[in-house]
Amino acid sequence: MKLHNYFRSSASFRVRIALNLKGLDFDYIPVHIARGDHRTGPFSAISADMLVPMLEDEGERFSQSMAIIEYLDETHPEPALLPSDPVGRAHVRALAQSIACEIHPLNNLRVLKYLVKELKLDDAAKNAWYRHWVREGLLSFERQLAQHPGGTYCWGDTPTLADCCLVPQIFNGRRFDCDFTGLPRTMAAFDACMKLDAFQRAQPSQAPDAEA
Amino acid sequence: MKLHNYFRSSASFRVRIALNLKGLDFDYIPVHIARGDHRTGPFSAISADMLVPMLEDEGERFSQSMAIIEYLDETHPEPALLPSDPVGRAHVRALAQSIACEIHPLNNLRVLKYLVKELKLDDAAKNAWYRHWVREGLLSFERQLAQHPGGTYCWGDTPTLADCCLVPQIFNGRRFDCDFTGLPRTMAAFDACMKLDAFQRAQPSQAPDAEA
Numbered sequence: 001m002k003l004h005n006y007f008r009s010s011a012s013f014r015v016r017i018a019l020n021l022k023g024l025d026f027d028y029i030p031v032h033i034a035r036g037d038h039r040t041g042p043f044s045a046i047s048a049d050m051l052v053p054m055l056e057d058e059g060e061r062f063s064q065s066m067a068i069i070e071y072l073d074e075t076h077p078e079p080a081l082l083p084s085d086p087v088g089r090a091h092v093r094a095l096a097q098s099i100a101c102e103i104h105p106l107n108n109l110r111v112l113k114y115l116v117k118e119l120k121l122d123d124a125a126k127n128a129w130y131r132h133w134v135r136e137g138l139l140s141f142e143r144q145l146a147q148h149p150g151g152t153y154c155w156g157d158t159p160t161l162a163d164c165c166l167v168p169q170i171f172n173g174r175r176f177d178c179d180f181t182g183l184p185r186t187m188a189a190f191d192a193c194m195k196l197d198a199f200q201r202a203q204p205s206q207a208p209d210a211e212a
Numbered sequence: 213m214k215l216h217n218y219f220r221s222s223a224s225f226r227v228r229i230a231l232n233l234k235g236l237d238f239d240y241i242p243v244h245i246a247r248g249d250h251r252t253g254p255f256s257a258i259s260a261d262m263l264v265p266m267l268e269d270e271g272e273r274f275s276q277s278m279a280i281i282e283y284l285d286e287t288h289p290e291p292a293l294l295p296s297d298p299v300g301r302a303h304v305r306a307l308a309q310s311i312a313c314e315i316h317p318l319n320n321l322r323v324l325k326y327l328v329k330e331l332k333l334d335d336a337a338k339n340a341w342y343r344h345w346v347r348e349g350l351l352s353f354e355r356q357l358a359q360h361p362g363g364t365y366c367w368g369d370t371p372t373l374a375d376c377c378l379v380p381q382i383f384n385g386r387r388f389d390c391d392f393t394g395l396p397r398t399m400a401a402f403d404a405c406m407k408l409d410a411f412q413r414a415q416p417s418q419a420p421d422a423e424a
Contacts, residue, residue, distance in 0.1 A: 067305035
């Protein structure tokens with residue numbers, strides 16, 4: 001298995017967590033997104049969407065982090081990253097999508113570049129944008145967690161796809177000094193995840209292409 | 213089954229298509245998003261994320277359109293909206309997420325409001341933003357379709373989750389006069405979908421809360 005990846009990419013981080021939780025070995029192939037290597041380098045010749053992460057497995061190329069994690073869960077079922085019942089699966093997928101569709105797309109690198117280059121935002125306005133969507137999104141995430149019975153992680157007592165999405169979002173938010181107050185369930189799930197080796201080893205600072 | 217919905221919401225439209233493809237009856241409960249009823253009305257009291265669509269079924273409340281569609285596919289398997297093999301499922305989910313995570317989040321109503329109210333963009337700059345992300349996203353979508361063997365729809369010869377996401381995105385793009393040239397596979401899939409009654413009946417103009 002080959003994982004095309006960038007240490008700081010949240011979506012890449014999600015897949016690293018899932019691979020670690022499953023105990024799967026993989027070759028790490030760095031793609032320097034901040035330098036634009038996804039659009040000009042050899043990666044652009046093999047990736048249709050020119051986005052990381054991309055997973056190569058069994059002669060196929062897979063993109064989109066949530067789709068990759070579901071693929072890993074179907075092909076390597078233990079430990080399961082989704083509940084066994086349709087209701088639980090729907091809620092876990094919704095939690096993951098609350099981050100992957102409502103927060104992260106607004107704050108990824110190409111959007112921040114557009115804000116600066118095309119809209120001429122200064123740093124303060126760019127950071128306000130960033131923090132606004134993280135804060136709104138996490139408050140919504142917290143309300144969703146509060147609707148469901150308690151558990152150690154986002155859903156129950158084992159990490160799921162939802163935790164694979166939450167943890168990179170918190171890391172990202174910390175880089176931009178976001179406000180995490182008033183999020184007891186969310187931050188408890190984050191803290192529980194970070195006690196696990198699979199999450200620790202997946203963090204950006206531990207990636208082969210990590211920069212200071 | 214109750215579907216909380218707004219005629220013009222792309223994510224709502226996705227779920228209407230899936231329900232129609234499955235031949236499922238549902239009560240349509242309108243939530244006037246443009247007027248802000250999702251944040252102040254009775255909907256806000258029962259919805260944790262205050263987003264449409266929300267599906268009520270079997271005493272549970274489900275949010276996030278892709279999660280809802282997967283739930284419907286698991287609980288009402290025929291006709292299937294995802295392929296039967298893990299590789300096919302991964303590719304269909306990735307196509308759906310290419311729209312739901314890469315295009316639509318940048319162009320939904322609350323983002324456009326932020327551009328106008330907080331960033332003081334004029335109409336031209338707002339429309340340029342909108343068209344930029346639709347264009348970039350659909351060019352990427354087209355490259356992804358081109359990598360896979362041909363079919364009537366986005367994936368193979370029956371509509372899938374990917375088509376449920378594509379069609380509302382094209383409708384949305386048309387409202388903002390986006391450029392759809394050079395997208396042969398994408399537009400062929402769209403046209404094939406629109407020949408089906410399930411897609412026709414789901415379109416915004418046919419919704420009970422449609423406005424001119």
